[in-house]
Amino acid sequence: MPSLTRDEAIARAALLTVDAVEVDLDLDRGPETFGSRTTLRFTCHEPGAATFVDLRPVTLERARLNGRDLEPAVLVDGRLGLADLAADNVLEVDAVMAYGHDGQGLHRSTDPADDEDYVYGHLFLDAAPRVFACVDQPDLKAPYTVRVTTPQHWSVVGNGAARQTSPGVWELATTRPLSTYFVTVCAGPWVSVTGEHDGIPLGLHARRSLEEPLLRHAPHLLEVTATAFDHYHRLFGVRYPFGDYHQVFVPEFNAGAMENPGCVTIRDQYLFRGAATPDQLLEVDNTVVHEMAHMWFGDLVTMRWWDDLWLNESFAEYMAYRTSTEALGAPEAWVEFGIVRKRWGYAADRAPSTHPVAGSPAPDAVSALQNFDGISYAKGASVLRQLIAHIGADAFDAGVRDHLTAHAFGNAGLEDFLGAMARAAGRSLDDWSQAWLRTAGADRLSLGRDGTLARSVPTEHPADRPHTLDVAAFADGREVLRVPVVLDGPSAPVDGVADVPDDALLVPNAGDLTWAEVGLDDVTLDALPAGLADVPDPVARQVLWTALLVGMHRAEVDPRLVVEVFDRAWATEDDPAVLRRVAAAVTVSVVPTFLPPDEAEAALRRVAAAADVLLTRAGTVEGPAGDGLAVVAARVLAASSTDVERLATWSRGDGLPEPLVGDDDFRWLVLRRLSALDALDEGALAGAEEADRSLAGRLAALGVRAVRPTPEAKADAWRSLEEDESLSNYEALEIARGFWATPDPDLVRPYVRRVGDLLARLAPRMGEDALSRVATALFPLTVVEDATLEASAAMLGRTDLPPGVHRALVDEDHVLREALASRHRFG
Incomplete structure (x- = not known):
């Protein structure tokens, strides 16, 4: 289906004003489809003109424009044609829609813990037409009134305050003007914790099987939310404008979170079932305050077109780390920013797909999605820090307040933002913005x-x-x-x-x-x-x-120097983010990709030895800090140890560090390592599945099977990806992440040239966002050789893969080239 172009959006915005949208959703029709009724009221500034609205149904049951029925044939490639418009128009559409299972549109997921279903809307970037008829572009905002019918034991949360008008029937309060991609409905038998701060009703919601971790984390989450509200009210000079503030922890979410006004959706892995290290808890806090910053920058003031998406994300990224430091009292947040976010951004800026922070051409919506990366987040935030160094913190804060006030409930672009900053600074920023915002590279x-x-x-x-x-x-x-x-x-x-x-x-x-790489x-x-x-x-x-x-x-x-430094310095590190992320880099990238295969086993033994040193050291540190060190050390051991007896003991729950006793997620890490060593029998795996019938357990078991280094296991994993059309986005991703793990490249080498065909097979049943993540995981970075580079070139030459998937493959191809260059120089 064609992606909306910028020129089409400009023309449609000049022609139309969307006055109000009413959406009725019937979610009580079974697990595959739902009913959608839309009443869209809009003004046409050139009566008699023609345009289209966006709609991607399973079945279009009825469409009426100003009382006259439209023929089904006017729906072509997701566009419902509208001709002979009046000055004031009413469009009514009844359609049957399909639930998504790829994290897009209205995603429906079954929790295996109790077989309950949950539904949430994720309409970013162009998925709204999969839920209701709409004018799907960010600069045509409108108030929304949403009604939802559900099974009677479900509850509903959305952008407006929800009330149940009769059993199974919910009505949400009419919203302030929203862009289509912010509209959401979350429905299911949620467990909820509610509160209030400064007159703002607060809510936290999760699947019923996550009630215990929700209740355990809720007091802290509500405190962080309240503190951030106070901080942002002082900083921005504008009160939170969207009524209630709900945070819904949803399953199988493709991103970290989504800033839907009044109803933020967050991946439910952030409700930790077991132990969490201090940096993991900080990551959750940072996500919470990041999405809250969007309530002003992104939601209250929204970009006109997707080429300014960076401004939303760069601002929220910067503001989250600043808030974590200033308001939450976590100065270590900037350490995490460097080792996690900036490394991600530097990799994007080295790749052939690099682009300027701002001004990247986005001729259509899909093109913009490809630049939703570490440059838009981490580099953009770093550039804002340099802007503050350039004009001063007071001028920056004053410029932000000016920008938010001038464009409230509307749209703005880069020029508007820079204009506010220049007025506050009292000088032109043209040269600065050309160098920092409009030119790529580090x-x-x-x-x-x-x-x-x-x-x-x-x-x-x-x-x-x-x-x-x-x-x-x-x-x-x-x-x-x-x-x-x-x-x-x-x-x-x-x-x-x-x-x-x-x-x-x-x-x-x-x-x-x-923002600069350091030599x-x-x-x-x-x-x-x-x-x-x-x-x-x-x-x-x-x-x-x-x-x-x-x-x-x-x-x-030389990658051997990285291993040497890890061996001698890592176990004495204090910062948990550095400990966790450096260990992940060494075990996931340095050893399997950059070191020659015949050196990998010895390198992993050094990693495991360092983790043992850290575990011993953790026993000398009291309190949460010592527990955090023990958790990191044990997890690294679970990823690197070859001591089968010790791993088997841990898998039975014996001899564990105290913070990990009863931790199902850690048990799965141990089982995964045993499987990778081909030391896990099917009976033990079946017993683990029976003991943990959660969504997390089901996913972990798929990964455990995929990493097993046998021809049969690899064939089964590949066949599942190729043939099982019921796989969700998370299930496919978990299998893909485990597939290439092997001590012997010969085991998986026959599949290298088959990756492109598999991705093409997956494309019709998986959205571009989800498939791009699967493509990243499916790239054969453990088979570092010229033949893999040739296979990669063939993939990049295909014309049957979506643009986002092609972009993901370009980036992975670049990492392969980096590894080959390293081996040629040092190997």
């Missing part, structure tokens, strides 16, 4: 022992970006230098570098204040194994870890 900073801080600019994307940052040096566990620098040219002198000890670690961008000098690289652990500043340690991993991807750092 500069690379290096610091010489002579005290010269040098900036290299990507040749493909030249720009003159000024950097406000700091430089530090560390020796013998002490900070021996810290110098603020404004780098507004190719290089700048840094006072004091010549006086530091000869073996000091030199750290450009030590405070992680700017470490040879002395620093040589000193990292012995010196990294003693660096007292957690942000600087994160910068060093990130520089080490980025250097490996650029074929400048």
Whole structure:
């Protein structure tokens, strides 16, 4: 079906004003389809003109425009043609719609714990026509009145306050003007916790089988929500405008969360069934305040077209980390930002698919979705930090308030935002925005022992970006230098570098204040194994870890050095985000992709030994900090150990670290490792499935079977992906994530050239967002050889894969090329 183009959207916005939308949904028709009735009232500014609305039904039962019936033939490729419009129009549409099972549209999922069904709407980016007839573009906002019929034991949550008017019939309060992609309905036998803060009704909701973790986490979640409301009210000068504020933890969600006004949907894995490390809890807090920031930036003021989607996400990303630090009292949030979000963004900026933060061409909606990545989030947030350094925090905050007030309940673009910032700063931002927002690529900073801080600019994307940052040096566990620098040219002198000890670690961008890859000098690289652990500043340690991993991807750092530094420095790290993410990078990327296969087993033994050291150390640390260290250590052991006896003991629940006693999710990690070692019998797996009949347990069992290193297991996994049309988005993703795991590339090499055919087979039954994630997981990054590169080139040449899937394959192809370059240089 054609994707709406920007030109079509501009023309339709000039022609129409959408005045009101009424939607009636009948969710009591069984598990596959639902009824949808839409009454759309709109004004046409050129009576007699023609246009179309967006609609993708299973069956169009009736369409009436201004009292006259429309022929079904006017619905072509998801567009319902409307001719001879009046000045004031009423369109009535009755249709049968299909539930989604890919996380898009109105997604329906069955919880195996009790066989109850749950439904939630995820209409981003262009899925609204799968739920109701609409003018599906972000700049035609309208108030919505929604009514829902459900099984009588269900409850309903949505954008407006919900009330039950009769058994199984719910009516939601009419909303303020919303873009179509923000409309949602969440229906099912939810368990709920409610509260109120500053006159705002609050609600938390989850599946019935998650009642215990919901009740356990609810007091903290409500406290975070209340604190963030107070913070944003002070900062923005505009009260939350959307009535009730609900947060619904939903199953099989493709993203982290979605900022539907008044009814945020969040992946329900964030309600941890078992142990959670401090950085995992911080991640949830950060997600909560990120979506809350969108209530103002994105929901109250929305971009006109998808090419400004970055502005929504960059702002919410920056504001979430700022709020976590300033309001929630979590300064370690910026460490997590660097090791998680910025590494994601740097990878996107190195790839051939890189694009400017702003101004990327989005001729249609699907094109915009391809740029919904680490550049739009992490780089954009980092650029906003540089904007603050450029104009000052007071001017930035004043510009935000100006922008929100001027465009409330409407739409705005980049020019509007920069105009507000320029007025607040009292100067033009044209040159700054051209360098930082409209030019792709990341500069690379290096610091010489002579005290010269040098900036290299990507040749493909030249720009003159000024950097406000700091430089530090560390020796013998002490900070021996810290110098603020404004780098507004190719290089700048840094006072004091010549006086530091000869073996000091030199750290450009030590405070992680700017967006730039860091190149470490040879002395620093040589000193990292012995010196990294003693660096007292957690942000600087994160910068060093990130520089080490980025250097490996650029074929400048031997992956063996990464393993060496991990072996000697990781187990003494204190920050849980660094511990967890660095370990994941080593076990998921460094060892299986960058190291030669014959060195992988020895490297994993070193990883497991380091995890054992951390586990021992955790026993000497009291309280939640010690528990967090123990959980990280045990999880890394579960991913890397070859000690089958120990793993089998843990799988039975014996000898576990105290925080993991009774933790079903940890048990599945252990079973997955046993399966990867081909040391798990079918009886033990069946017993685990019987003991954990949850959605998480069902998914974990699929992954456990997929990682087993036997021809039969790989054939079964592939056949399931190829033939089982009932697989949900999460089930397909879990199988794909386990498939390529193997100690012997020969086991999976025959499938390398079959990936493209499989993706093409999946495309008709899986939405582009979900399929792109599956494509990323299905890319054969454990078979690093020229033949895989040839197979990848063939995939990229196909014309039967959606654009988002092609983009995902381009990015994975780039990682394969990085691994090949590394092996050619160091292998």
